[in-house]
Amino acid sequence: MKNINFLKISILLYILSFVQTYATEKKTVDRNLITFKNDTLKSNKKSHSKTVFTIDPPVIKAHGNQLYCPQNTINIVTGITISHDPAETGTQAVYIQISSGYSNGFDKLELSNPALHPSITTSWDVTAGKLKLSSPTGIDVSYSNFESAIRDVVFSNSSATASGTKTFSITIGQANYLPSTGHFYQFISNVGITWTQAKAAAENSTYYGLKGYLATISARDEAKLSGEQASGAGWIGGSDAETENIWKWVTGPEGLANNGNGTIFWNGLSNGTTPNFAFWNNNEPNQAGDEDYAHITAPGIGIPGSWNDLSDTGSLIPGDNYQPKGYIVEYGGMPGESPLEIAASTQITIPEAIITSPKPICDSGIFILKAISNAGTINWYDAAVGGNLLGTGNTYTTPTISSTTTYYADAGCEINRKAVVATVNKTPDTPTVYSPVYRCGAGTVTLQAASNMGVINWFTTSTGGTSVYTGNNFTTPGISANTTYYTEASDSGCTSNRTPVNIIVYTPPVVSDEEIILCENQTVMLDSKLSGMFYKWSTGETTQTISVSTPGSYSVEVTSPNPENCTSKKTITVIEYKKPIIKNINVNKTTITINLNNASDYFEYSVDGVNYQTSNTFYDVTGGLQTAYVKVKDNLCNINETTQHFIVLIIPAFFTPNNDFQNDFWEVTGMENYPQAQVTIFDQYGKLLAQLSGSKLSWDGTFNKAPLPSSDYWYVLKIDDTTPLFKGHFSLKR
Incomplete structure (x- = not known):
C-alpha cells in the first residue's frame, strides 16, 4: 500500500466529515464526485454544484503461475492483494477473464464455495471467457471481500486433450485486459x-x-x-x-x-x-x-x-x-502514460510432452526415446494410465525388444501422457526363386520369386543399385547372353538378403527355310540338314529326311538334345514343276510365238533345241519345217521337255530374174511341207500368169516363156481347205 501524504490525509478527513454528515443518505462517496488522476470528469453536472475528489486507482497484485491437468479444477491465484486509496475501500465489480488461450465450450471460470461469499454474485460470459464478480445490491463490496472471493475462483477444462497455456486477467474495470500488451x-x-x-x-x-x-x-x-x-x-x-x-x-x-x-x-x-x-x-x-x-x-x-x-x-x-x-x-501505450495497475494476471500451463517418434528397427534392438516438456520433467511409463515408472528425463533407453512396444511420456499429467511407439518390424525371409532359368535364343524371360511378407524387388547387382522392377513376376528386357538378376524382399524398411537368379541362354538349332522343286510325277527328298537332333515333321515322321511326291508346305521341328532342349522350326515349301503343254504355235511370217496351256515362269523356250530363252516369242525364224522346244529351266526336269513341229512360210517381197544366181526365182519357202498348197500369180489386171504347187514350187517371171516386165504382181496362197488364204503382192525387178 502506498504511503499517504499530508494532502491525502487532509482529503480523507474532509471526506470522513462529508460522509458522516450525510451518513443517513449514502454509505460511500458518490462516484459522480470522484475522478482519477489524469481522468476526465464523466459527470454531466456543473462542477460548481458539487465537490470533486481525485484519488489514486487501485493496484492489483496477483500470484499463481501453476501447472494444470485437464478435467480438474485449480485456483487461478495462489495470492492476491488489492491496494487502494483510503478514499475508496471497495467497488461494485471485479472481472476475471481468460485473456489468452481461451477455448470456448471447454474452459470455465467459477466461484467455489459461493456460500462463503454472500456479498458477491457471479456471472459467466462464455463468449468473452469472462467471469464477473459483483455486488448483488449495487452497493460497493470491499476490496478485501473481493480478494477473498478471487482466491476461491477456480478454472476447469472439460477436454482430456486440452493443451497450451492460459492467461487469466483480473481487473477492476469492465475493459478486457491483455497481459502480453498491458x-x-x-x-x-x-x-x-x-x-x-x-x-x-x-x-x-x-x-x-x-x-x-x-x-x-x-x-x-x-x-x-x-x-x-x-x-x-x-x-x-x-x-x-x-x-x-x-x-x-x-x-x-x-x-x-x-x-x-x-x-x-x-x-x-x-x-x-x-x-x-x-x-x-x-x-x-x-x-x-x-x-x-x-x-x-x-x-x-x-x-x-x-x-x-x-x-x-x-x-x-x-x-x-x-x-x-x-x-x-x-x-495503454500512449506517450507519457504510466502503466495502469488496476489489472493483474496469472497463468496456468498444461504440462505436455512433445515427443520425437523413433525410427523403426528390424527384428530386435534398443530404442532411445526422446521427449521434451513445456513444464517440469518427463517421466516414462509402460502404460497410458498408472503402470510402472521406467525412467526420468528427456530420453529413455529401452531394453532390447523384439516386437513393437508402446511407451508413454508423462510431462506431469497422467491424463495427458503421450504414446511413443517403438516399432519393431520383421525382416522378410530371403526370397525363394527358380534358378537357373533357361532360354533358347535371344528374348525376354519371366522370373519368379516369393517371400513370406513384403514386396519383391529386382536388381542387376548383388548389392546396392536401384531396383529395376517391383513384383513377384519380373519379365526381363530382351537378353541374348547368360545373365544374372538379384531379388530381395522388403517390408516396412526391413530388407532380406538378395538371391541370385541365373539365366542361361542356349543357342537353338540353326535352320533356314527352303523351297524345293518337285518335278511332275516324281518324288523329292526333304532334309532338315542337321544331324544328331530330334525331329518332328508335319507329316508325323521323325527322321532327318523324308520323301514326298506332292507339292505343299512341310515343316519340321528340330530339337537339340538335353540340356539345351531347344527347338527350331524349319519350313520347306515344295513347288511342283509340271510338264509343259503346247497349246499352239503362232507363225506370223518369220515371227513365231509358242503358246502353252500351262504357261509358267519356270519354263524356257527354243526353236533349235540348243539355244533357250525365257521369252516364248522368236524373230527371223528360218522358213520351212521347224521344231519348238519347251522345258523347265536349268534342266531341273529334263524328262519333262515338250516339242512340236511348225512350218514357217517365207514369201519373198521381190525377185530379180537376171541369171545372177541371186533371187532369180520367186518361191514360197516352206510350201513344200504342205502337199495341198497352191499359189496363183496375177498381174495388176487380174490375169492369171502362173500357178505353183508341189510339182512346181517357183516362178521365173515369164508368161508363155516370155519375160514379163518389171512391175508389181499379186499372189493368192492356199495351204489347204481349212487354212485362210494368204494374199499379197511382190515386185519383179529387171
Whole structure:
C-alpha cells in the first residue's frame, strides 16, 4: 500500500466529515464526485454544484503461475492483494477473464464455495471467457471481500486433450485486459457509427487516466481478445485511405510511429508481405466500393474475429452483417502514460510432452526415446494410465525388444501422457526363386520369386543399385547372353538378403527355310540338314529326311538334345514343276510365238533345241519345217521337255530374174511341207500368169516363156481347205 501524504490525509478527513454528515443518505462517496488522476470528469453536472475528489486507482497484485491437468479444477491465484486509496475501500465489480488461450465450450471460470461469499454474485460470459464478480445490491463490496472471493475462483477444462497455456486477467474495470500488451480493450456499442466518428469518439475517451484510441492489433492473442472474445464487432484503427492497398494503423501509438506516418501492416501484396500482423477475413481486403477502413467481421461471417474492409459508413442496411455495430477502444501505450495497475494476471500451463517418434528397427534392438516438456520433467511409463515408472528425463533407453512396444511420456499429467511407439518390424525371409532359368535364343524371360511378407524387388547387382522392377513376376528386357538378376524382399524398411537368379541362354538349332522343286510325277527328298537332333515333321515322321511326291508346305521341328532342349522350326515349301503343254504355235511370217496351256515362269523356250530363252516369242525364224522346244529351266526336269513341229512360210517381197544366181526365182519357202498348197500369180489386171504347187514350187517371171516386165504382181496362197488364204503382192525387178 502506498504511503499517504499530508494532502491525502487532509482529503480523507474532509471526506470522513462529508460522509458522516450525510451518513443517513449514502454509505460511500458518490462516484459522480470522484475522478482519477489524469481522468476526465464523466459527470454531466456543473462542477460548481458539487465537490470533486481525485484519488489514486487501485493496484492489483496477483500470484499463481501453476501447472494444470485437464478435467480438474485449480485456483487461478495462489495470492492476491488489492491496494487502494483510503478514499475508496471497495467497488461494485471485479472481472476475471481468460485473456489468452481461451477455448470456448471447454474452459470455465467459477466461484467455489459461493456460500462463503454472500456479498458477491457471479456471472459467466462464455463468449468473452469472462467471469464477473459483483455486488448483488449495487452497493460497493470491499476490496478485501473481493480478494477473498478471487482466491476461491477456480478454472476447469472439460477436454482430456486440452493443451497450451492460459492467461487469466483480473481487473477492476469492465475493459478486457491483455497481459502480453498491458493494454485494455473495450467494445462500445453504437449501431451505424461511421469510422471517422468512431475514431474521434475513441480518442476522446479515457480509462482510469489512460487515453483511448481505435484498437491497433499487432498479435494473434490481441486479435482474439479484441475480436473473437469481444461482445460485438466494430471499427478498428486501420485504413488505406492515404494510399490504396497500403494499410496502416493510423491512431494510437502505432499511428504516431514513423514521425506520425503510421505503421504499415499490409502492403497489398500476396498474403501481406510485411513483417507486421494482419488478420483479414477470407478474400479481404477486396476494396469493393472504395473500402478504406478496417472493421472486425460480424460473428458467423468467415473467420471468427477477423477483419474486413468497409467504406467510412459501412453498410446502411439495418441489421446487415456489414452495418457497423460499434467500435473497439484500446487503452495503454500512449506517450507519457504510466502503466495502469488496476489489472493483474496469472497463468496456468498444461504440462505436455512433445515427443520425437523413433525410427523403426528390424527384428530386435534398443530404442532411445526422446521427449521434451513445456513444464517440469518427463517421466516414462509402460502404460497410458498408472503402470510402472521406467525412467526420468528427456530420453529413455529401452531394453532390447523384439516386437513393437508402446511407451508413454508423462510431462506431469497422467491424463495427458503421450504414446511413443517403438516399432519393431520383421525382416522378410530371403526370397525363394527358380534358378537357373533357361532360354533358347535371344528374348525376354519371366522370373519368379516369393517371400513370406513384403514386396519383391529386382536388381542387376548383388548389392546396392536401384531396383529395376517391383513384383513377384519380373519379365526381363530382351537378353541374348547368360545373365544374372538379384531379388530381395522388403517390408516396412526391413530388407532380406538378395538371391541370385541365373539365366542361361542356349543357342537353338540353326535352320533356314527352303523351297524345293518337285518335278511332275516324281518324288523329292526333304532334309532338315542337321544331324544328331530330334525331329518332328508335319507329316508325323521323325527322321532327318523324308520323301514326298506332292507339292505343299512341310515343316519340321528340330530339337537339340538335353540340356539345351531347344527347338527350331524349319519350313520347306515344295513347288511342283509340271510338264509343259503346247497349246499352239503362232507363225506370223518369220515371227513365231509358242503358246502353252500351262504357261509358267519356270519354263524356257527354243526353236533349235540348243539355244533357250525365257521369252516364248522368236524373230527371223528360218522358213520351212521347224521344231519348238519347251522345258523347265536349268534342266531341273529334263524328262519333262515338250516339242512340236511348225512350218514357217517365207514369201519373198521381190525377185530379180537376171541369171545372177541371186533371187532369180520367186518361191514360197516352206510350201513344200504342205502337199495341198497352191499359189496363183496375177498381174495388176487380174490375169492369171502362173500357178505353183508341189510339182512346181517357183516362178521365173515369164508368161508363155516370155519375160514379163518389171512391175508389181499379186499372189493368192492356199495351204489347204481349212487354212485362210494368204494374199499379197511382190515386185519383179529387171
